[in-house]
Amino acid sequence: MTSVHGAAAGRVRWGMLALISLGIIALTLNWFDVATAFPLIGAQFNVGLGPLSFLISLYIVGYGLTHIPGGMLATSVGMKRTLVLGLLVQGLAGIMSGLSASYAELAFFRVVSGVGGSVFVAVGTAAVVVWFREKDVTLALGITGGAAFSAGAAFALYVWLYVQRATSWHASLILAGVFELLVMLVIIAAFHLPEGGQSPGGARFDRAALRTVLSSRDLWVYGVALFGGYGAYFTTEQLFSEYVTLTRHLDPSTGGLLSALIGLAGIPGSLLGGYYADRSRNLRVFVVGPLLAVAALLALIPVVPTRALWALGIGIGFFLIFGFAAWLAVPARVCDIGHQYIGTAAGLMLTLAAVGGFFIPIIFGHLVAHTSFDTGWVFLAIVSAGFAVLGLAGRNPAPGT
Secondary structure, eight states: OHHHHHHHHHHHHHHHHHHHHHHHHHHHHHHHHHHHTHHHHHHHHTOOHHHHHHHHHHHHHHHHHTHHHHHHHHHHHOHHHHHHHHHHHHHHHHHHHHTOOSHHHHHHHHHHHHHHHHHHHHHHHHHHHHHHTTSOHHHHHHIIIIIIHHHHHHIIIIIHHHHHHHSOHHHHHHHHHHHHHHHHHHHHHHOOOOTTSOOTTOOOOOHHHHHHHHTOHHHHHHHHHTHHHHHHHHHHHHHHHHHHHHTSOOOHHHHHHHHHHHHHTHHHHHHHHHHHHHTOSOHHHHHHHHHHHHHHHHHHTTTSOGGGHHHHHHHHHHHHHHHHHHHHTHHHHTSOOOHHHHHHHHHHHHHHHHHHHHHHHHHHHHHHHHSOHHHHHHHHHHHHHHHHGGGGGSOOOOTTO
C-alpha cells in the first residue's frame, strides 16, 4: 500500500511540475515575442536598434524589481494565489502591448509584463522546491527554469514569426497574452501543494528570518556571478537574428531559426545539467564552468565563418541553461532555506542577475550603434567571464544535501 501511495505521489509531483512548466512557457512567449516583431516595430514607430534593444532592458526592469516582493507576497497570501496573480498581470500586459499605438505605450507595458513574469518565476521556483526538495530538485528546476524557459523562447522567436506574418505584430502579441490567461485558468483549476506545504493563506511573516535570507552570503555570490552571462544570453537570443541578417546577410527566416535554436539548445542543456548536478556536491563547477564556456563562444562570433554561427549559437544556449539549472538550486541545496522563503531567496538571486539583464543590452546596443556588432560580442564575452569567476567564491552544498 505504501508503494502505491508513493507512486501516486510521484505522479502528482511530476504533474505539478508540468503545470509550472506550462506557465513558464507562457511567460517566455510573452517575454520574447516582442523581439520577433523588432523590424516591424522599428518601421512603424521610426526607431532604430538602440530603442529596440532598450525594450529588452525595460522588460528586465519590471522583471528584476519584483522578484523579492513576489516571494514575500507568496509567504503572506500563498503560492497558488501569487502564481495566478503573476500570470494575470503578464497576460494582460501582453494584450495591452499588442494594442499599443506608440513606442512609449509599448515600453510601459513591457515593464508591466516584466512585473508579472517576475512574480511567477520566483514563486514557481519555490513551488518546484516544495514538491521536489527530497529528490531530483536540481533536475526539476532545470526542467522549469531551463527546458520550459528555452522552449517558450524558441516558440516566440521562430513559430511566433509565422503567427505575426499571418496576422500582424499587434495581433501576435495579443494572442500571446490570451494564451497566458488560458494557462492561468489551468493553474487555478489544477495546481495545489503537497500535504505539509504552505497553506493557501500563506504563513506567518517572520522579519528576522527574512533578513537572514536576504543577507545570505552565497545568494549574493552566485547571484552576482550570473550578472554578465544573464545579460549576454538575453541580448544574444533576441538580437542574434538582427546580427546575422544585417552583418552576415542571411534572410530573416534563417535568422529567426538561428535565434530559436539558441533557445531550443537549452532543453537538453537543462536536463543534462540538472541530472548531473543533482548527483554532485560540486555545484560550483556546474555554475561557473558553463558560464566560462559561454564567454568563449561569444568571443568567437566575430571571427568564425557564417556556417559556424549555428554551432556557436547552439553552444551558447546549451551551456548557459546547463549552468542555470544548478544555479537555481543554490537556495535549497547550498543555503538550505525553508520552503516559505525559497521564493524570496530565488528572487534575490534573480534580481542580482537581472541588473545585468537591464544594463548589458543597453550597453550592447550603444556599442553596436557607435562601433560594430563585433565590438558588442567581445564586450559580452568579457563581462560574462569577468562576473563568472566571482562565483568561485561560492560554497558547495554540505554533505548529504
